Amino acid sequence: MANIKQIEKTKIIGKEKHTVYLKLEDLGQGAYFSVTMNTDRLDKYGNWYCDSCGCQHEEVAKHFPEFAKYLKWHLVAVGKQPMHYLANSLYWAGKEGFVDGKAGSPPNYECFKSTAIIGVLPGDSEMTPTKMLLWSQETLKSWLEVRLPALMKAFDSDLKELW
Secondary structure, three states, X not given: OEEEEEEEEEEEEOOEEEEEEEEEEEOOOOEEEEEEEEEEEEOOOOOEEEEEEEOOHHHHXXXXXXXXXXXXXXXXEOOOOEOOHHHHHHHHOOOOOOOOXXXXXXXXXXXXXXXXXXXXXXXXXXXXHHHHHHOOHHHHHHHXXXXXXXHHHHHHHHXXXXX
């Protein structure tokens, strides 16, 4: 894997060291954007050790608010689409057959919104939890496909702003 571009920023807050990474990285199937963070803690001997790492988006937004607007683009491929955009969106909308009624399972509007990156485009306000539930799989899939070019244009615009 080769980094095409990367921003790295570190903040030390008390006995915690937070390092955020915004990367454009070639994963072998094109360049994907990611936002991850490492959190190190200071031990009693003055040594830093890794406490947590990965997709800590709530912590990134808390400690690096200047990067919060880019979190929605995590795992979007340049010139393509968000990773598994249609499949994951339809899954979280409850259109893929897996609906068990348990908390957190599909249909789950918050997970759907995150996966489909709802809230970026002007027409996104029409997608309500009720519509997500009532629209057929074909109607929802068509809506997702129609908005994809504008979504990718917004992604490209944010990346240009970042780099």
